[in-house]
Amino acid sequence: MVNNLNIEVSPVTRVEGHGDLVINVKDKKIEKLIFRIPESPRFFEAMLVGRKYDEPSHITSRICGICSVAHTFASIKATERAMGIKPTEQTINLRKLIYHHENIQSNVLHVYFLAAPDFFGTGSVISLAETHPEVVDIALRTKKMANDMVRIIGGRAVHPIRTVVGGFTKLPSEQEMLEMRKMLEGSYTDLEKSLEILKTINIPDFERETEYISISNPYEYALYDGNIKSTDGWEIDSQDYLDKISEEVVRHSTAKHCRANRDSYMVGALARFNNNYDKLTDNAKKYAEELGLKAPCYNTFMNNIAQFVEVVHSVDDSIRLIDKILEDGLNEEEAMVDIKPCAGRGVGVVEAPRGLLIHDYTYNEDGRVDKANLIIPTNMNYANIENDMKALVPEIIEKSEDEIRLACEMLIRAYDPCISCSTHMLNVKLVNK
Amino acid sequence: MSKPKVGIFGITGCGGCQLEILNLEDQLLDLVNAVEIVHFTEAITEHSDNYEIALVEGSITTEHDVERIKKIGDIAKIIVAVGSCAVSGGLNCLKNLYGVERAKELVYGDKKDWIDSIEVKPIDEYIRVDYYARGCPPNRLEIVDIIRSLIIGRKPEIPNYPVCVECKRNGNTCVYDIGITCLGPVTRAGCNSRCPSSATGCEGCRGLIDDPNINAQKDLLAENGLTVEDIINQFNLYNACKKVEAKESSK
Numbered sequence: 001m002v003n004n005l006n007i008e009v010s011p012v013t014r015v016e017g018h019g020d021l022v023i024n025v026k027d028k029k030i031e032k033l034i035f036r037i038p039e040s041p042r043f044f045e046a047m048l049v050g051r052k053y054d055e056p057s058h059i060t061s062r063i064c065g066i067c068s069v070a071h072t073f074a075s076i077k078a079t080e081r082a083m084g085i086k087p088t089e090q091t092i093n094l095r096k097l098i099y100h101h102e103n104i105q106s107n108v109l110h111v112y113f114l115a116a117p118d119f120f121g122t123g124s125v126i127s128l129a130e131t132h133p134e135v136v137d138i139a140l141r142t143k144k145m146a147n148d149m150v151r152i153i154g155g156r157a158v159h160p161i162r163t164v165v166g167g168f169t170k171l172p173s174e175q176e177m178l179e180m181r182k183m184l185e186g187s188y189t190d191l192e193k194s195l196e197i198l199k200t201i202n203i204p205d206f207e208r209e210t211e212y213i214s215i216s217n218p219y220e221y222a223l224y225d226g227n228i229k230s231t232d233g234w235e236i237d238s239q240d241y242l243d244k245i246s247e248e249v250v251r252h253s254t255a256k257h258c259r260a261n262r263d264s265y266m267v268g269a270l271a272r273f274n275n276n277y278d279k280l281t282d283n284a285k286k287y288a289e290e291l292g293l294k295a296p297c298y299n300t301f302m303n304n305i306a307q308f309v310e311v312v313h314s315v316d317d318s319i320r321l322i323d324k325i326l327e328d329g330l331n332e333e334e335a336m337v338d339i340k341p342c343a344g345r346g347v348g349v350v351e352a353p354r355g356l357l358i359h360d361y362t363y364n365e366d367g368r369v370d371k372a373n374l375i376i377p378t379n380m381n382y383a384n385i386e387n388d389m390k391a392l393v394p395e396i397i398e399k400s401e402d403e404i405r406l407a408c409e410m411l412i413r414a415y416d417p418c419i420s421c422s423t424h425m426l427n428v429k430l431v432n433k
Numbered sequence: 434m435s436k437p438k439v440g441i442f443g444i445t446g447c448g449g450c451q452l453e454i455l456n457l458e459d460q461l462l463d464l465v466n467a468v469e470i471v472h473f474t475e476a477i478t479e480h481s482d483n484y485e486i487a488l489v490e491g492s493i494t495t496e497h498d499v500e501r502i503k504k505i506g507d508i509a510k511i512i513v514a515v516g517s518c519a520v521s522g523g524l525n526c527l528k529n530l531y532g533v534e535r536a537k538e539l540v541y542g543d544k545k546d547w548i549d550s551i552e553v554k555p556i557d558e559y560i561r562v563d564y565y566a567r568g569c570p571p572n573r574l575e576i577v578d579i580i581r582s583l584i585i586g587r588k589p590e591i592p593n594y595p596v597c598v599e600c601k602r603n604g605n606t607c608v609y610d611i612g613i614t615c616l617g618p619v620t621r622a623g624c625n626s627r628c629p630s631s632a633t634g635c636e637g638c639r640g641l642i643d644d645p646n647i648n649a650q651k652d653l654l655a656e657n658g659l660t661v662e663d664i665i666n667q668f669n670l671y672n673a674c675k676k677v678e679a680k681e682s683s684k
Binding site (some may be wrong): 040041042043045046047049055058059062063064065066068109113114123124125126129136140141143144147155156157158159161162164169170249 | 444445446447448449450451452453455456458459461462465470473476477494495497498523524525527528530531535536537539540541542544547548549550569570627628630631632633636670
């Protein structure tokens with residue numbers, strides 16, 4: 001048991017980017033708790049100014065290697081909306097298909113490579129490969145499948161090439177679609193094995209109810225399109241996001257903090273699960289039930305389980321999409337629609353693996369960007385991460401400093417923070433005063 | 434023989450190059466058996482300042498980055514710049530076009546003075562770089578080839594011919610024939626012509642070939658009424674640090 005505590009983890013590892021956690025406790029009271037983001041700011045909103053309409057999706061894809069498809073689509077959708085471009089149904093189905101696989105790739109990377117070492121008590125996936133080789137084998141196979149799917153449809157696993165404003169520069173062949181279907185069917189064995197493994201891990205028991213925000217639509221478990229919806233009961237058209245979501249610059253972070261109804265909110269797999277549980281496939285619901293995940297769930301640590309349930313949903317729904325695309329027949333003439341660059345403003349909203357992602361562009365008559373605003377999922381989570389930790393630390397203050405440090409790191413990792421995105425990494429500091 | 438100790442670092446970038454290393458699904462376990470990875474921010478908790486080989490992703494964009502890259506330069510015996518940001522400054526250099534002070538003001542408003550940000554530069558403006566794994570993202574297999582070469586002590590082979598050569602080998606229709614401008618004639622190959630193979634133009638993410646005025650596919654450009662200078666000027670997505678591009682030709 002400690003009365004005074006100075007924890008400083010710099011950087012917090014196994015997150016995408018650079019962040020430091022500082023906690024000062026005096027006489028069992030938290031004096032200071034900040035999640036500091038010293039990651040270098042990138043200035044994408046400035047880089048975009050003056051760029052031609054076909055460039056922003058290539059530029060903003062480089063905000064994040066892990067969720068490059070999400071940025072590509074938020075960007076393409078903003079541009080299409082601004083210029084009144086309507087992609088074909090085939091394009092939208094193919095976009096949804098590739099999108100599932102970025103989500104699988106990212107969720108698998110996080111659950112197995114970044115979070116699992118905590119649950120199995122090893123420092124990294126490298127040591128996990130020695131102690132639990134079967135877990136790493138499953139992860140590598142599932143991740144490879146998802147990356148192969150993104151490669152086949154997008155031309156490349158990181159920063160896709162073929163997905164552009166108006167459609168696709170090149171379509172996958174029918175043969176490739178059938179191969180992808182076979183890969184998906186083959187993945188169920190590993191999903192079942194994963195289920196058995198995940199049943200054995202202990203998820204920390206910690207609950208703090210907050211506002212959960214995601215996109216939502218009546219037809220499907222929304223990842224690619226929908227209104228913005230909150231568990232606090234409001235739902236708005238994505239074009240009106242500024243009516244609810246505000247950003248502010250805070251002193252200790254190059255990433256801005258966001259607010260909606262309360263002083264913080266959560267986005268990501270758990271928020272999607274809480275808002276859209278009924279749209280999951282029956283199979284994914286069965287996995288959720290076996291892992292004890294029920295909507296609404298207020299345990300942030302269960303975000304890892306929600307990510308895995310989404311992997312199951314994405315595999316199920318990908319098979320449905322492939323069957324639909326093949327039934328309609330792949331048609332080269334529907335690969336692209338005509339584009340007439342013009343002035344206008346458009347907001348593109350998608351669910352990146354880490355949550356709600358918003359690109360807002362204003363174009364001039366030459367079809368060049370005048371103004372851009374980007375709101376990134378991890379930014380939205382920072383204030384909530386700090387609030388979660390302020391609730392968690394007093395609950396575990398009786399534990400040793402090492403245990404507290406690990407619990408805090410695990411909590412941050414549960415959010416799967418993507419810090420290079422949001423500055424637009426992690427160090428934990430518990431500091432004795 | 435003891436395994437070489439390797440550190441994998443991300444400076445300012447998107448993490449995509451580190452991800453491409455994690456995406457080596459078929460070779461990842463062989464890789465961690467062949468070398469000892471002592472630092473890999475994106476993937477492992479353990480971190481050490483005892484390494485011989487440093488793989489560095491990202492460009493230098495803050496004073497803090499300058500300190501970090503100099504430390505890596507002091508420790509590592511061999512330094513590999515991984516990806517366009519580390520090699521040429523990459524897409525981050527678009528900030529320089531806009532202007533650092535204006536960019537700070539646009540994004541952070543009246544709080545701009547809280548932000549540490551300097552003109553973007555590639556890492557070899559600050560430290561010695563031994564090898565370059567170019568591209569955005571880099572070719573995963575080229576990264577493996579560089580590491581393998583370092584282990585067995587041979588010089589990695591990096592192509593010095595334009596993307597057009599790979600495009601012809603892949604039997605692609607030239608994208609100029611479908612009305613798309615392409616930087617392939619002056620861009621260093623090694624990506625297996627992945628963008629033209631997807632029926633879209635090369636954006637030059639691997640930088641220029643050495644001496645583009647001699648080695649470029651000038652005939653192809655002439656057929657389309659273009660010169661080497663024309664297309665170099667037309668594309669600045671990954672090559673906005675012009676000074677660096679000029680230097681690239683002597684690398």
